[in-house]
Amino acid sequence: xxxxxxxxxxxxxxxxxxxxxxxxxxxxxxxxxxxxxxxxxxxxxxxxxxxxxxxxxxxxxxxxxxxxxxxxxxxxxxxxxxxxxxxxxxxxxxxxxxxxxxxxxxxxxxxxxxxxxxxxxxxxxxxxxxxxxxxxxxxxxxxxxxxxxxxxxxxxxxxxxxxxxxxxxxxxxxxxxxxxxxxxxxxxxxxxxxxxxxxxxxxxxxxxxxxxxxxxxxxxxxxxxxxxxxxxxxxxxxxxxxxxxxxxxxxxxxxxxxxxxxxxxxxxxxxxxxxxxxxxxxxxxxxxxxxxxxxxxxxxxxxxxxxxxxxxxxxxxxxxxxxx
Numbered sequence: 001x002x003x004x005x006x007x008x009x010x011x012x013x014x015x016x017x018x019x020x021x022x023x024x025x026x027x028x029x030x031x032x033x034x035x036x037x038x039x040x041x042x043x044x045x046x047x048x049x050x051x052x053x054x055x056x057x058x059x060x061x062x063x064x065x066x067x068x069x070x071x072x073x074x075x076x077x078x079x080x081x082x083x084x085x086x087x088x089x090x091x092x093x094x095x096x097x098x099x100x101x102x103x104x105x106x107x108x109x110x111x112x113x114x115x116x117x118x119x120x121x122x123x124x125x126x127x128x129x130x131x132x133x134x135x136x137x138x139x140x141x142x143x144x145x146x147x148x149x150x151x152x153x154x155x156x157x158x159x160x161x162x163x164x165x166x167x168x169x170x171x172x173x174x175x176x177x178x179x180x181x182x183x184x185x186x187x188x189x190x191x192x193x194x195x196x197x198x199x200x201x202x203x204x205x206x207x208x209x210x211x212x213x214x215x216x217x218x219x220x221x222x223x224x225x226x227x228x229x230x231x232x233x234x235x236x237x238x239x240x241x242x243x244x245x246x247x248x249x250x251x252x253x254x255x256x257x258x259x260x261x262x263x264x265x266x267x268x269x270x271x272x273x274x275x276x277x278x279x280x281x282x283x284x285x286x287x288x289x290x291x292x293x294x295x296x297x298x299x300x301x302x303x304x305x306x307x308x309x310x311x312x313x314x315x316x317x318x319x320x321x322x323x324x
Contacts, residue, residue: 011206012036012074012115014064014106015083017045019163020120023199024081026051031203038062038073064102065092070109079206080110081118082144087133087165088259088267095136103140107147116212117151118205119144120198123191123217123278125155131272141215150212152205154198157219157278160301161195162308169265170230171237171312179242180234183251183266186227186243189277191219194299201294216289219280220298226274229301236305237312238319248275 011028015021016037028035029052037048042059049057062073064084074080084106086098103119110117125137144151160167170180198218204210224232230243246254251271259267284290291298313319 008032008034009078009206010034010036010076011079011081012038012077013081013083014038014062014070014073014102015085017041017048017059018083019161019165020159020195020198021083022048022051022163023161023195024083024202025057027196027199027203028206029053029056031207033206034058036060036073036077038070064105065097067105070102070105071112074106074109074113074115077110077113077115079116079118080106081120081202081206082106083120085120085122085137088264088270090262095132099133099136099140100143104143104147107144107151111148116206116208117144117148118202119151119153120202121153121155121215123155123157123219123280124273124276129272130275132269134273134276145213152210152212153215154201154205155215155217156198157191157193157217157280159195159198160192160304164195167229167233167305167309171233171309174234174237174239174241175312177241179244180230181246181251182227182230182243183246183271183274184226184248185245186225186230188226188274189223189279190226190229191223191279192229192301193218193220194301194304197291197296197298200296201291204294204296210294214289215284216294217280217284218291218298221300223279224301232301232305233309236302236309238314239312 011033016025017039025035025037025048035057037059039045040063042061045059051057060073062069084102086093121137121141124134126134127138129135141153255266255268255271258264280290310317
């Protein structure tokens with residue numbers, strides 16, 4: 001009797017060429033899914049294809065601000081993942097266009113083809129937030145759940161990993177600057193989460209092993225202040241730098257100037273976000289809407305940081321700390 005081979009599921013990943021995207025693509029490819037990575041510049045996303053077998057990963061052009069390209073990208077999809085997000089506005093890349101219109105467009109397109117939907121938002125998403133970014137993320141979540149009621153939504157804290165723009169940026173700054181700034185004194189709390197753990201959670205939503213129609217909050221195993229994050233970073237790269245507290249009023253003035261740059265180091269909206277702690281809520285922990293509820297043990301910051309920040313040490317990978 002001839003055995004009938006079942007074609008693997010096709011998963012469309014919007015934002016597949018980004019920081020989180022490449023790790024999600026890898027996690028999906030390992031599970032045997034066919035992956036269509038929808039991004040604005042597929043010609044620059046060739047690094048995704050070696051993450052799977054020959055022909056398993058296919059970059060495709062799509063822009064969440066252009067509805068027909070979204071509809072085209074999800075054709076024949078079994079599951080759709082939306083990872084698209086921006087940290088600051090510029091040109092036509094507005095929070096409302098990307099986080100709200102884009103989220104609704106992807107949700108409607110997924111519903112039209114009968115595909116499952118996973119939407120990645122951000123910890124701190126709040127309709128009443130002082131931050132336009134956080135408000136737009138919350139409105140995006142609302143649009144998704146109004147369109148696809150059984151969608152899975154993830155809210156990760158600050159992601160860290162080899163390509164992150166947080167620890168890499170400050171580590172690079174420490175190479176040249178005698179001091180690192182502590183915005184608002186450095187007391188803001190974070191729950192840094194390894195991007196690989198976030199990718200596993202997202203991939204598990206495609207597997208169908210978690211409850212749908214819920215919002216999950218993803219944070220690492222440690223709650224650290226901004227200052228503690230910088231201290232951990234400096235210990236890893238083995239550099240001594242002054243940690244300089246920057247009061248909110250001065251940070252606001254700096255953000256007003258830096259925000260005018262094409263790729264700003266700090267904007268006033270990001271400053272508004274920094275005034276709020278970025279940690280998993282007690283409600284989410286109690287209801288099992290965290291890594292623990294998903295059966296995933298998140299990695300420690302101290303375990304992962306040395307694996308990619310070694311290049312910022314004075315002697316790079318050859319630098320060794322003396323025995324205690």
